[in-house]
Amino acid sequence: MRIYVSRSGQTFGPYTIEEAKSFLGTNQLLASDFALIEGSSEWKSLPEILSQAQTDPQPEIPFQSQEKLHVVANQNQEKQKSEALEESPKVSESKIKKKSDSSKKVQKIRKSKGGQIIMVAQEKSFFSKILSVAFIFILLFLLAIGGIVGAYFAMPSKVGPILGRFGLEMDNLIEDSGNESSSSEMKNPSEIMLSEDSWNTLRSSGIRIQSVVGEKGVQVISSVDPDLAMKDDDLEKLMIIAPHIISLDLTDSKVTNAGLEYIVKMPNLKKLVLEGTKGVDSSAIFKLKTLSSLQHLNLIRLKLDPTAIDALIGLEPIQEVYLFETGLGEADIKRLKNSRPKVFINSG
Incomplete structure (x- = not known):
């Protein structure tokens, strides 16, 4: 068991019980100091902590369970499915209406063209084609960047030198990003x-x-x-x-x-x-x-x-x-x- 000691707003430690008793005997720690058992949240006087000390090891905090994320994802999927079933009648009515409108247009074409069906496909504009190509390019670029970063974190000693040949110093990038995030909440x-x-x-x-x-x-x-x-x-x-x-x-x-x-x-x-x-x-x-x-x-x-x-x-x-x-x-x-x-x- 280890304890922390507080004096005049400053916290020292952690010390073992034996160390704290020794420091108290040599006046490096004082009877007026307050103490806290590691893993607890209650401050008491140092002599009281030393007299009541019991072995109570601090439990380790487990890593974040990935299974929880999968459960939440499955719940979201089930919710989306139920919402889709509720909206299906509306969708069907919309499709029927569109089909009815389309049939009217075809009938008009048949009457005006002597019963012949004319299929006209609307060609995409040049601007739409550019947007489609740009979207695909950006998506592929992001996937490539994600793959490179993932490979670096998985095998930094092997991937790092390869990226260095292309002028990508990942250590410097990580250091810069670390400095930026240091001001954010830990x-x-x-x-x-x-x-x-x-x-x-x-x-x-x-x-x-x-x-x-x-x-x-x-x-x-x-x-x-x-x-x-x-x-x-x-x-x-x-x-x-x-x-x-x-x-x-x-x-x-x-x-x-x-x-x-x-x-x-x-x-x-x-x-x-x-x-x-x-x-x-x-x-x-x-x-x-x-x-x-x-x-x-x-x-x-x-x-x-x-x-x-x-x-x-x-x-x-x-x-x-x-x-x-x-x-x-x-x-x-x-x-x-x-x-x-x-x-x-x-x-x-």
Whole structure:
């Protein structure tokens, strides 16, 4: 079980019960602080939460069921059929009337032409032909674009280089569209509309996608199974939901410095956990400077050098930093605290 702690309008955490008790004993957390059990919505005093703590794991939010969409579609089809049956008498009467009118016209023609039937087909105008051709061309063009985009999301590593030869840099297009959509309302996992193939791509990677307590957006968690731990390729797959990600937990993952290129494309990311991610070092921290919403950064058990302090000082929106077992000395931590006195820094 993990808890969040609130003090003076700022929220810290999550912490395990043991961590919270330890911080309370060292006065890093105070008895006057309020606390919230992860997955619940009721704030209580920190001592009360610690005394009443019970194991209550947060359930995962399932992916949006495609079957619901099929049920709704079937219901709409049944409704359309019933409406069509109701209107059928009117249609029949209309056809009979038209047929009657047509018969009168044919009789007039027979009388005026000595009983001979003359069939005259009205030729389409030139403008109508142009419209028909243009409509077909636009339809085929949209189908082709849809097929190309779908193929890219299904196999980005294979299709991307092919499109690059024709000057179509899909990574840049995705980044631009992500920036535009970042200002729009974020969605929970069940509200995100993706194709079945896209959801299957995310499921196959072992990535867990959950809702966030108390706000819109999603949190992504790497699998605890070492064989299914997230890699750089998995971060690339997340680009289809990048604007909605506000929390990314990569604890003990196989992500490297190269994977940070995808993380910085998550415009609304607030919390990043890199704990125990051996493939990430101090040089990667500098890349996080472009994340304008990043508030919480967990670097526990990363092997860092003093240059990481310079990178952390440059992270303007940051509010919490965790630096246990990073190899940084007391002088380095002190320099960070002096440069960013308002940041909550926990170095163990």
